[in-house]
Amino acid sequence: MQLGTRWTSGDDAPKAVPDALRRGIRSVDDAMPADELGQPRPRWTLTWLEGKPIAELDTGVIVELDADGEAVVRHDPEDGFG
Known part of the structure; x- marks a missing residue:
């Protein structure tokens, strides 16, 4: 069993986050307007x-992560923004 964690966007992701996922997260953080x-x-x-x-x-x-281990970004269709 692996436990999850939370952190604020723009901050460094915890060490538990795999590198490929970390890169995807960083791309989202970088794209957000100030x-x-x-x-x-x-x-x-x-x-x-x-x-x-x-x-x-x-x-x-x-x-x-997709089947090849690459980060994929999507939106939750139930969040009201999709």
């Missing part, structure tokens, strides 16, 4: 489903 109003940044949640890591941002963005 908040000039000083609102809190969304947070990532790392979970493990059947031994595979999945990172989900509070906004509904999901980063997971």
Whole structure:
């Protein structure tokens, strides 16, 4: 059993996050516009489903690994933004 974790977008991902997933997360973080109003940044949640890591941002963005071990970014269709 692997436990998940949370961290704030823009911060370094925890060591438990595989490198390929980390690169996908960083690409999402880098693409987010700066908040000039000083609102809190969304947070990532790392979970493990059947031994595979999945990172989900509070906004509904999901980063997971495909069959080749490459990061894939998608949106949760149930978050209201999809």
